[in-house]
Amino acid sequence: MLIIGERINATSKRVAEAIGNRNAQFLQELARQQVSAGANYLDVNAGRGPGSEQEAEDIKWVIDMVRAATDVPLSIDSSDPQAIKAALAHYRGNAAIINSVNAEDGKLKALLPLALEHQAYLIALAMDDSGIPKDVDGRLRACDRILEQASACGIPLESIFIDPLVLPLSVDTDQGMVTLRTLAEIKARYPQARTTLGLSNASYGLPLRGVINRALLMMAMQLGVDSVILDPLDERLMALVKAAQVVLGRDPFCKGYLKEYRKGRIKE
């Protein structure tokens, strides 16, 4: 399972400040820490608010700084297709992930050709023009639409990570099962496609959010989620990921788990 490190995100005040002040050291340290904690990918989001052109400039700078510090490929995270376009042209590396497209027409038209041109992976959110459907069928309809259009464009299913999405459980406790059932159904319908999950929305509005995030991740891992966007610096979460790989029979001779244990990184 791929771990996508979520920490370099301008919705965090400190990261936004570091981008604004061009504090490379801060970002590079955050990049190195996440990779050393086990991130296979780093998500980069530079959306601070002052508009499309500024975001494009910012994300190019962030990409340069992070790539100078680490070797892992990047997940380019923006709600603005223009910023993604500028970032991809600037990136020139392999295996970038575009984070993200959804079933909105404008998004599909702007981002599918970019994914094809740059041979990038694509995170596809199970939502459409009217937001995140509250039920499984609505989310699957959004996925169907994205995958149809991607295939029509010549993008292979293997290049797409579908995120079934999770809404805050504090607001609606049915939403955990909606996410898990959507995930299971995507795995059944599109076995070649990959899946991913952003965890942290699940725990919004609840105390000790990490506990909820961990519970959700364990259940998504059982269903075979292929990647997850999380905070690799959360040691408890990362230890549980290793433990779950053992329980699910995906860590022969428990090598991955024991390696982490010997590094002193498995915390009770």
Add this chain to the structure above:
Amino acid sequence: MTDDIIEQIKQNVIQGRMDKEDEGFDGGMVGQPGVKELVQQALDMGTDPRRMVTEGLTEAMSIVGERFEAKDYFIPDMLASAETVGEAMDILAPHLAKSGMATKGKVIMATVKGDLHDIGKNIVSIILKGAGYEVNDMGADVTPERIVAIVTEEKPDFIGLSALLTTTMMAMKETIESLAEAGLRDKVKVIIGGAPTSAEFAAEIGADGYGADAFQAVRVVEELKQRS
């Protein structure tokens, strides 16, 4: 006796206990009447429905708000309490109409153009209703034109605008400008909220108020109401 049952309604709203099935915060309350049963009982006893609202429901929600701000209560606690208030208001509505109690004011709620995030806005709507306001929720991705149209038509006292994205918060400014162009800016108070917004941002775009959470939103609305 009346005071007693109003106090019970209040305590049960605070615990978000809808009916007698609910075990309550400390357990062991199964079988005791919840808000639904208590409101009906109170009506049967001839209790003034207006007192049930002001001394029972509204006071309870203001305590829920205090607890939420002190981080003793979380979003689900607050939603459970608000749900009992909604149920109580449904039972009381015909009786309140008879006794001529007006709402405290009319609020239009909307997530602005280009933004689909509606959870925060929905919570604010629920809490405003719980505080005795009439709320018309227009949903998400609401254009300035639609807001101008509804203000013209419904003449609300307040508009609550929500945005979650740094890329959509400027649509709040656009909405306020559209109201000004339509000559409606002084007819309605505009309050804003949402993760990327702040009191400074509210002042910058010419909004009348900012609420960091649902209870602050209610407080801002009450303050603006007193000033006008």
